[in-house]
Amino acid sequence: MATASHLPDPRGHPHHRSSxxxxxxxDAADQCVPFNFLLFWVARPxxxxxxxxxxELTHVDFVYSVTPDFVxxxxxxxxxxTPVILERAPRRSGEFNFxxxxxxxxxxxxxxxxxxxxxxxxxxxxxxxxxxxFLETGQGLGEVIKLELELLCARxxxxxxxxxxxxxPRRVGTxxxxxxxxxxxxxxEFWVGAQSGEVEHHHVRDPITPPPVINPSNPxxxxx
Numbered sequence: 378m379a380t381a382s383h384l385p386d387p388r389g390h391p392h393h394r395s396s397x398x399x400x401x402x403x404d405a406a407d408q409c410v411p412f413n414f415l416l417f418w419v420a421r422p423x424x425x426x427x428x429x430x431x432x433e434l435t436h437v438d439f440v441y442s443v444t445p446d447f448v449x450x451x452x453x454x455x456x457x458x459t460p461v462i463l464e465r466a467p468r469r470s471g472e473f474n475f476x477x478x479x480x481x482x483x484x485x486x487x488x489x490x491x492x493x494x495x496x497x498x499x500x501x502x503x504x505x506x507x508x509x510x511f512l513e514t515g516q517g518l519g520e521v522i523k524l525e526l527e528l529l530c531a532r533x534x535x536x537x538x539x540x541x542x543x544x545x546p547r548r549v550g551t552x553x554x555x556x557x558x559x560x561x562x563x564x565x566e567f568w569v570g571a572q573s574g575e576v577e578h579h580h581v582r583d584p585i586t587p588p589p590v591i592n593p594s595n596p597x598x599x600x601x
Contacts, residue, residue, distance in 0.1 A: 397487035398432045399541070402453050406439045409458055410449055414442040414477035417544035420488075423455065427537035427561065431488055434538060442466075442477050476545040478554050484571040488541055491556045491569040498567070498576035499530045506578075510565050536560040543571070 399420055407413045420434035428434070435456065441449040448466045452459040478484070486494070507521050507529050521529065539561045545554040554571040559581070566581045 397489055399434065399437070399488045400481075402437050402456075403439075406437070406451055406453060406458070409451055410441050410461055412441060412443060412449075414479055416440045416442050416448065416475045416477060417542060419540055419542045421540045422538060429535055429537055431492060431538070431541065434541060474547045476547050476554075478543070478545055483545070483554055486556075486569070486571050486574055488543075488556060491571065491574070492558065494569050494574045494576050495558060495567045496530060496534075498578070499533060500526060510563065513563055513565075533560070536563065539563070 402420075403415075403418060406418075407415075418437055418439045420431075420437045422428045422434055423436055426433075435454070437453040439451040439453075441451070443449050443463065446466055447463055450462040450464060504521065511521050511529075511532075524532070537560065539559040540557075541559075542557040543554060544557070545551070553573060556569040556571055558567040558569065559565075564580050564582070566579050568577045568579060569575070
């Protein structure tokens with residue numbers, strides 16, 4: 378099975394979109410596996426690092442479908458890829474109950490464009506939304522009511538990222554892949570349709586522990 382140690386030059390790749398660093402990593406990940414049936418990817422900042430920029434989410438985990446019984450796990454750490462790991466797909470579990478994303482034609486928006494849709498969504502929210510949102514970050518009502526709507530949006534943009542996830546859940550009513558954006562210290566997760574650009578916000582529990590991957594410097598499987 379093919380593996381890669383570093384990102385290849387994406388300029389010759391037919392699916393390259395210069396507007397998205399996460400798409401560059403995804404394009405390179407596709408070249409590390411002989412099948413491109415992506416189930417989901419999750420991007421996070423490096424351990425012990427915080428960032429409010431999507432371009433700095435350099436730790437990305439990919440899960441590809443191989444057969445009905447096996448999945449392939451692949452990690453990217455600071456532009457270096459881990460070896461590909463084959464594992465049995467868990468049964469009776471919703472963790473891998475996804476439609477495969479087989480080509481970029483399944484998406485119309487990059488992560489950066491989806492983030493812009495969240496900005497528009499936030500400008501339409503009322504004060505009660507912002508009270509609940511910032512309450513979890515340690516800022517209460519008194520702090521929120523003193524700020525203009527644009528300043529509230531600006532404060533949201535300054536919060537560090539927890540994760541960005543792309544998946545296509547296999548459930549009734551889900552007609553497109555979905556980006557899921559989440560900031561640190563917040564249980565409010567923003568879902569953006571990767572084709573329609575429609576935005577929803579959901580109160581979520583703590584995320585499921587990511588699948589094990591192998592770091593380039595450590596041959597033993599571990600959790601990032």
